[in-house]
Amino acid sequence: MTTDAFIPNGIAFCLAGTLLSGAAAVCGRGVFTHRASQGILILSNAVGALAALAYLLTGKSSLVLFKLPFLFHTAFMLDGLSAFFLLLVTVVTCLVGIFAIRYVEAHRDAYDIRSLNVTAALFIFGMQAVLLATTIAGFMVFWETMSVASFFLVMTDRKDASMKAAFLYLTMTQLGASALLAGFFLLGNGTMFVDFSMIAEHSTTLSPSMILAAFALLFFGFGSKAGLVPFHLWLPEAHPRAPSHISALMSGIMLKIALYGFLRTTLFVLPPLPATVGFAVLVIGLLSGLFGVLHAVVDRDIKRTLAFSSIENLGLIFTMVGLSMFARAQGLQALAGVALAAGLFHAGNHAIFKSGLFLCAGTIVQTTHEQNLESMGGLAKVMPIFTMAFCILSLAASALPPFGAFFGEWVFLQSIVGTLHGGDPLFVKGVLVMTLAVVVFVSGLAVFAMVKVFAIASLGAPRSPGASRATEPPASANAPVIALAALTVLVSVFSPMAFQRLSPSMMRIAGEPLPVLSIATDSLSPAALLLALLALLIVSVMFTIALGNRRRRACHVWDCGQPVHAGMEYTATAFSAPIRFFFRFLLHHRKTVVAVPVVPTNPWIATRTMTINADSLWFDTLYRWIARLLFWLSTQAKRLQNGVVQFYLFLIFLSLVLSLLLTT
Amino acid sequence: MILIPLLVQGLVMLLLAPLATGCVRFFKARLQGRHGASPLLPYVRFATLLRKEMVIPTTASWIFHVAPFAVVSTSLFIAFTLPLLSVAGAPLGLDNFIVFSAVLALGSVFLVLGGLDPGTAFGGMGASREMTLAALVEPAMITVFAAFAAVSGHSDIGGMLSVGGWALLEHPSLVLSLAAFCLVALAENARYPVDNPATHLELTMVHEAMVLEYSGTYLALLEFASWMRLAVFAVLFANLVVPFPLMSLPFSASAASAAVLATLLKLVIAMMGLAVLESSIPKMRFYRMQEYLSMAFFIALAGLVLSITTFS
Numbered sequence: 014m015t016t017d018a019f020i021p022n023g024i025a026f027c028l029a030g031t032l033l034s035g036a037a038a039v040c041g042r043g044v045f046t047h048r049a050s051q052g053i054l055i056l057s058n059a060v061g062a063l064a065a066l067a068y069l070l071t072g073k074s075s076l077v078l079f080k081l082p083f084l085f086h087t088a089f090m091l092d093g094l095s096a097f098f099l100l101l102v103t104v105v106t107c108l109v110g111i112f113a114i115r116y117v118e119a120h121r122d123a124y125d126i127r128s129l130n131v132t133a134a135l136f137i138f139g140m141q142a143v144l145l146a147t148t149i150a151g152f153m154v155f156w157e158t159m160s161v162a163s164f165f166l167v168m169t170d171r172k173d174a175s176m177k178a179a180f181l182y183l184t185m186t187q188l189g190a191s192a193l194l195a196g197f198f199l200l201g202n203g204t205m206f207v208d209f210s211m212i213a214e215h216s217t218t219l220s221p222s223m224i225l226a227a228f229a230l231l232f233f234g235f236g237s238k239a240g241l242v243p244f245h246l247w248l249p250e251a252h253p254r255a256p257s258h259i260s261a262l263m264s265g266i267m268l269k270i271a272l273y274g275f276l277r278t279t280l281f282v283l284p285p286l287p288a289t290v291g292f293a294v295l296v297i298g299l300l301s302g303l304f305g306v307l308h309a310v311v312d313r314d315i316k317r318t319l320a321f322s323s324i325e326n327l328g329l330i331f332t333m334v335g336l337s338m339f340a341r342a343q344g345l346q347a348l349a350g351v352a353l354a355a356g357l358f359h360a361g362n363h364a365i366f367k368s369g370l371f372l373c374a375g376t377i378v379q380t381t382h383e384q385n386l387e388s389m390g391g392l393a394k395v396m397p398i399f400t401m402a403f404c405i406l407s408l409a410a411s412a413l414p415p416f417g418a419f420f421g422e423w424v425f426l427q428s429i430v431g432t433l434h435g436g437d438p439l440f441v442k443g444v445l446v447m448t449l450a451v452v453v454f455v456s457g458l459a460v461f462a463m464v465k466v467f468a469i470a471s472l473g474a475p476r477s478p479g480a481s482r483a484t485e486p487p488a489s490a491n492a493p494v495i496a497l498a499a500l501t502v503l504v505s506v507f508s509p510m511a512f513q514r515l516s517p518s519m520m521r522i523a524g525e526p527l528p529v530l531s532i533a534t535d536s537l538s539p540a541a542l543l544l545a546l547l548a549l550l551i552v553s554v555m556f557t558i559a560l561g562n563r564r565r566r567a568c569h570v571w572d573c574g575q576p577v578h579a580g581m582e583y584t585a586t587a588f589s590a591p592i593r594f595f596f597r598f599l600l601h602h603r604k605t606v607v608a609v610p611v612v613p614t615n616p617w618i619a620t621r622t623m624t625i626n627a628d629s630l631w632f633d634t635l636y637r638w639i640a641r642l643l644f645w646l647s648t649q650a651k652r653l654q655n656g657v658v659q660f661y662l663f664l665i666f667l668s669l670v671l672s673l674l675l676t677t
Numbered sequence: 678m679i680l681i682p683l684l685v686q687g688l689v690m691l692l693l694a695p696l697a698t699g700c701v702r703f704f705k706a707r708l709q710g711r712h713g714a715s716p717l718l719p720y721v722r723f724a725t726l727l728r729k730e731m732v733i734p735t736t737a738s739w740i741f742h743v744a745p746f747a748v749v750s751t752s753l754f755i756a757f758t759l760p761l762l763s764v765a766g767a768p769l770g771l772d773n774f775i776v777f778s779a780v781l782a783l784g785s786v787f788l789v790l791g792g793l794d795p796g797t798a799f800g801g802m803g804a805s806r807e808m809t810l811a812a813l814v815e816p817a818m819i820t821v822f823a824a825f826a827a828v829s830g831h832s833d834i835g836g837m838l839s840v841g842g843w844a845l846l847e848h849p850s851l852v853l854s855l856a857a858f859c860l861v862a863l864a865e866n867a868r869y870p871v872d873n874p875a876t877h878l879e880l881t882m883v884h885e886a887m888v889l890e891y892s893g894t895y896l897a898l899l900e901f902a903s904w905m906r907l908a909v910f911a912v913l914f915a916n917l918v919v920p921f922p923l924m925s926l927p928f929s930a931s932a933a934s935a936a937v938l939a940t941l942l943k944l945v946i947a948m949m950g951l952a953v954l955e956s957s958i959p960k961m962r963f964y965r966m967q968e969y970l971s972m973a974f975f976i977a978l979a980g981l982v983l984s985i986t987t988f989s
Binding site for chain 1: 727728729730731732733734735736737738739740746747749750751753754757758768769770771773775776779780782783786789790793794795796797798799800801802804805806808809811812813814815816819820823826827828830832889890893894897898963964966967974978981982985986
């Protein structure tokens, strides 16, 4: 089969296979059905990944795959942007599917396998289809398929906390979806059956204020799905409650779908926006990065930490996209191109390392039965292979060399500094300096957060009975984690090439043509960096073997004369104490120490308990007031419900008159 | 061929690194009225440590064995790539300032992991402090070099030397960046007022607490890495102020020997300055580090803002 025929067939196979795996899962609750369903999912997504990759590498123009006979004849179309995101979805789904085989089997008692697999398949299908749909109706239908399916996935374990998190998530996601719908209605003059290109045509006739209103609605819709501050409250609640392989999908790729939607509308649908809009996106992005990373540093739950880190990473991605919009409005085309490509590149890296980290968290929770970092520890000694992959993924998530995420940030910062050298207006330079300062600050703290997750979970001595019983997971559970860790290194080596592929001109992100990236890939080489570090590592190992004394003696740690036990170790709370102290004005964490004297007469000998009250600044300042306002409004509205039928009839009449007045 | 100056530079730095620490200890002792050990003592210590048997904690995992090599290779990386004796420039953007600070952060991360691995309270304490410092120093460092990059138009540190020396007078705002660089360098190398390298006291320890469980060859590597870091920062600072005489292409023996002698001199003078500084200021309480670190960051930011407003 030629590539031309393979691409549409492969993607059709992928979509059909994902639906089929859901259908297969309906058939039963047994292990065999589960395995068959996951097998179909893995196979179809692997084919889909190959097709998307083939499309990206051949660099074709946009490709209409097929038209649906229903849903207002929604056409499924593939272009550079959707192919890139489809590649992320299919690759991650494929690896997560392998992980799910054993993971879900092990949780047969806690989860209902049938409903879990059916909703997961629908969730994945929604994400794939939303990338390909070209009409508003199709987009919204698949968007809602994804959102509603993920709502059910959050409450898979049917615990009260999960239910609460799921309903918070549902509220936010439905608010976002209605904002999206309203935004599309504004742009499309009230119809939702047209496709994006027709809306783009129509939106050029709209007034600037209308465009701004539509943009604000769309940004709220996509931003709340992407977990941007201040619409992020649901994310650290919902992502950790879902089963770990679903958390990997939600954090790794569902957030990217929101990014895709945002890029699709701002780059392809909306007319060029003023610089202030780009600036607003940039500021929201920086704010998300800052708050996400601070909470990621101080949180104690492994999956919540990763969820906060997702907020931070999405914040960085939106910073890059916002800067690109700002730069384009200011006429800095080169910076706009690099920043956009850096955003896409970071999105790809984040999909890889974050899904890998959530799978790691899943393995750890499964083997230790603990989700709290304080009760882990000592895993590196008993699970060496797993922790090596975990270590690589955490380093990749810290954007340290020689991993892919580092290259993205490197190029991004480099292009900002390069632009500072030019003679642009001071206002532009001020924005660039602000971006630079906050981004480097956030990336410094991101290292802290990731080191905390890895080190507190896997180093030291085990701090709970569960952690001390941990064993190396079977190869089938390790394989996807190792594969994702290997991918981070692979992406790093090929990052200049990948970066070129993601440049706006290659992706055919039109508007006005952006120049091909002027980053000379031979002047910045992550492969050389990797090789240099490896060479020095080998030299130092050889030096030690040649000259060092090889005699070793195992002994307990230095103990000041009394036995050391795991209770003396640094925990996550202790480890992040300096940051919690330094940023206490932003974190709103209240520490209370209660000392109860053991002997009433001597206050110095006491048992102390410490609690840290982790409130959210945003909840205290913003959401509490919104909630109060809503309660007040609803109590006022209650007065209308006085039970008098004539009054209700009067209200109906009044609304009829009002609507007649408004429509004429 | 272009690698010869870099190789010479790396080897000279390998030879000089222990001397830096020896010198600063010697000068400090003299300033405090003690006789002090010979500046060459670290060489002896390195050789002794290499010959000693290693004691490996029973709680240690593979990280404990990987960390010393990872830390020492990051230190060697900066010694080979930065413009210390040679302005020939490392190829492929290896002396890029973002790479420099990221590689330093990578080294700090492995040091932290090695400190946490045995699971002692001391190791955790040092690790937590070191991680805090590394995370908050990195932004200041990038901002410092961003100012140099914005003025010089080069993102490789070798190119930034073109605005060092007398050229600093044309861009006085870079003096602020240099001051911030000093603060960063003190924090990165665990010197006063951030850390007290001379004591083993749990209230003050940062670096020493992390390497407490290491012994023998591993300790030799870790100590060497920290000596190397100190020497590199000292020479880099000296080169920003006095960017000559340095090797360049084509390689010549006379230029190389001049550069080596000059580096020796720069190193000794810088260590003398460090000893004076360490003898005249007290160590800061760790929980006041936020003031120090935010000062470093904001001075660096002020340097950057002033240089882009005055420049162009």
